[in-house]
Amino acid sequence: MVKWLNVGIVQLALLFSSCATAADKPAIGDFGFDVGGMDCKVTPGDDVYAYANGTWARTTPIPPDKANYGQFTRLADINTARVGEILDDARRDSSSRIGAAYASYLDAARVEALGMAPLASWLARIDAIHDRSGYRAIVADAAALGVTLPLTAEIGPDDGRPDRYVPIVSQSGLGMPDRSYYLADGASMASARKAYTTWLAAMLGFAGQGDAATRAGAVMDFETAIAKVSWTPLRNRDASKTYNPTTLATLAHEAPGFDVGALFAGRVAAGDRVVAMQPDAIAAVAKIVASTPVDVLKDALRAHTLHAFADVLPDEVGDADFAFYGKVVEGSEKREPRQARAAAFVVDAMPDDVSRIYVARWFTPETKAAAMAMVKNIIASMDRRLDALDWMTPETKKRAHAKLAAFTPRIGYPDRWHDYTGLTMKADDLFGNAVRARRWKHDWELGRIGKAVYRWEWSATPMTVDAFANYPTIGITFPAAILQPPFFDPHADPAINYGGIGAVIGHEMSHQFDDQGAKYDEKGRLSTWWTPADDKAFRERTGALATQFDAYEPLPGMHVDGRLTLGENIADLAGLTVAYDAYKASPESRQAKTIDGFTPDQRFFLGWAQLWRLSYRDADLRRRLITNGHAPAVQRVWTMRNLDAWYAAYAVKPGQALYLPPEARVRIW
Structure with a gap:
């Protein structure tokens, strides 16, 4: 069990000192926020997203090879370029596995010259199926591929x-x-x-x-x-x-x-x-x-095989595949450049061989220490909030504290890397490389059957711009790639950092107590550990939040599904609430002054709003509203309308579009 509650406040103050030198200037703007992206003609109480991000939204086009564009995609592009640097270096090393894999993808001429030949033997196996026993015989290999x-x-x-x-x-x-x-x-x-x-x-x-x-x-x-x-x-x-x-x-x-x-x-x-x-x-x-x-089953296998390997076959296959999955499903106008696809291919094939180089070059011990200090402070805030809850019974609070104490924060990168010994990559065999990498990964997966959980293993690479909660391991994970501006900048104003990465940390922590995470106890077991009274009070509050999001209509005739997005909406609300409390308890908050006309509390909420600068193509937004557990970016920013502090910060008044009377504001954690 890891205990994080004795926070080193002095260390935190030093790491997030607002008295930065010129060399320590924030990466974005004067204090960590892009003021130029605002639309100050909009009243925050009418649309705080547009107020914080309106000019950015109007003037920032979605690139033709993207289904959406915002802070996540911008950082992903930066990381793709960094991975490209790693792979360009590796390509010059004849002994490098990742270099060989990268070279094989970039050799478009060879891919075109080979045509469909690499797939011929697999297609012949499908052709040879004549009955259901033949279909059953190919299932294992199809799964592996x-x-x-x-x-x-x-x-x-x-x-x-x-x-x-x-x-x-x-x-x-x-x-x-x-x-x-x-x-x-x-x-x-x-x-x-x-x-x-x-x-x-x-x-x-x-x-x-x-x-x-x-x-x-x-x-x-x-x-x-x-x-x-x-x-x-x-x-x-x-x-x-x-x-x-x-x-x-x-x-x-x-x-x-x-x-x-x-x-x-x-x-x-x-x-x-x-x-x-x-x-x-x-x-x-x-x-x-x-x-x-059986003939229909065979045709389904053929079509899905072509999709599975479209990216490592000639462009006529990849382009036809993109015509549906890229253009129709996501709304993108063109495929990503080959270099970007090559980098993604190598990362997917051998993620840890790339990751260990990435973190050595671009993730400093100072950033990891600063992020861990923030995590400790947010956990301490959550611990205090558990004590203050008026709807949770004492016996359940005790176990909730125990679960919080069992959290395992994982920052930057895993403690151990996978070893790809035995996985062969050839500079002249892209299709074969894809097959071998998939078989290696599938065999690794099957090799875990019945074993103790590998707690060192991550579900994402350090290059992933995202954060995660894992219910059975009670883990919260923050890859290196998300620990950079605008999410996190050790030289930015502390209010921006708390409203940014602080709220993200609180979000992932609170997933362990959302409408699904709350079903897992302090050992990570799916079990009933709340009293009926706790459950009833929780459902009343979360039901109100679901109803609030049901009312949002991002596309004409298409509303947010408040139940489908409930877990993420609970986490957003809790993350903001806990991060705000943590900021107000910090020495930085007590010393904070108005900067460029923005009060500390205003800057906190701007930190959250800046994270969600994100525009979607209609097709992508439609797909997300149907399938995705996250509400769209605009509505995620609007979550702050449930916090009393937001009303005070921006003088939000009755009659403004986002105003909620105090009794209608959802309060959970």
Whole structure:
């Protein structure tokens, strides 16, 4: 257990001193905020997002190769350039695995010259399938290659026994982002279905199949049948409903139309424990597979194989794949440059070989220490807030404190790296490199079955611009890439840092107590540890937050789903609340003065608003509203309308669009 509550306030004050020298000038503006991106003609109480970000939103176009653009994508582009530098250096080293992989991707001439030849043997295996036994025989290899199948499997912590890994089976089989794309009414969904059928026909054509249009329709009918029995995103986010431990033999009996055991390549015995995420959907999908003609199953395999490998095949395949997934689904206008795709390929294939170089070059011990100090301070703030809750019973508070004390903050990069010994990369074999990397990763996954959880292993690279909470391990993770401006700048005004990375830290911490995280106890077990009174009070508050977000309409006729986004909305509200308390308790706050006309509290909220400078293409925003657990950026900024301090900071008054009377402001943590 790690204890972070005895905060080194003096150290924190030194790290975030506002008396910066010229050399220590903030990376953004005079105090860490881009004032030029504001629109001061807008009243904060009417639209605080537009007030803080309006000029930026009007004057910053979305690049043609992006579905959206904002702070996350900007930092991701910076990291891609940094990774490119690493790989350019590695390419000059003939012994470098990552250099060979990078060179193979950049050798477009060779990829074009080889054409479809690298895929020929796999397509021949599909051609050779004549019955269901032949289809079952190919499932294990298809899973290893990352080809979409009607059901899918992973190895993850067992929610009931979080110290051990368990095989997990889930619904799958859809080529479009969600069941709604197959089933929902409306012109946009109808257009997407038409475009997807065109894509299916194109992929079957690349696979050498005739009568592609008719056969594409049959695959579309097959996937539509799967969509009809698949769980919704809202149902899938319920940790209690998706945890259904059983045995492989029982699951196979309930889903006889699909060889579930083949997903694990024979490494799971009949009596071994597995978790079925959506039991009735799994059984229904298996039944659909059993009644579908083998030729249709083969065509689905062909099409999804082409998608799985589109990026390492000739451009005519990649361009056709992008025409649907890039243009129709995301709204992007063109593919990313080959260099950027090459960098992404190498990071996906051997993430830790790149990561260890990245953190050595671009993540300093000083940044890690400063971030850890901030984490400690936010945890201390959360600890105080638990004591002050008027709706939680004493016995539940005691266990909540124990869970908070069990948090494992992970900053920058993991303590241990994966060893890719045995993984061969060749400068003249891009397709082979992709296959070998995927098989290595799949074998690593299967090798975890039944073992103790690898607590050193991260689910993201240090180059990932994001942060994470893990329920079974009670972990909160902040990769190196997010610990840079505008999220975090040791030389920025402390109010900006607390409103920025401080609120993000509070967000990830509070995920452990959101509507799903709260179902996991201080050991990381999915269990009931709240009293009925706690649960009732919590549901009343979170229900009000869901209703608040239900009212938002980012696209005409499309509202935010307050239940689908509830966990993230709870975390945003809690993150801001806890970070504000932490800032007000800090010596920096007591010494803070007005800067450039902005009070300390105003700067705190500007720090949060600046993080969410983000514009979407309509197609991408539509997809997110249907499938994503996060509300759009504008509405995430508006979360501050629930904090009393925001009203005082900006003199928000009744009659302004975002004003909520005190009794309507949602207060949870």
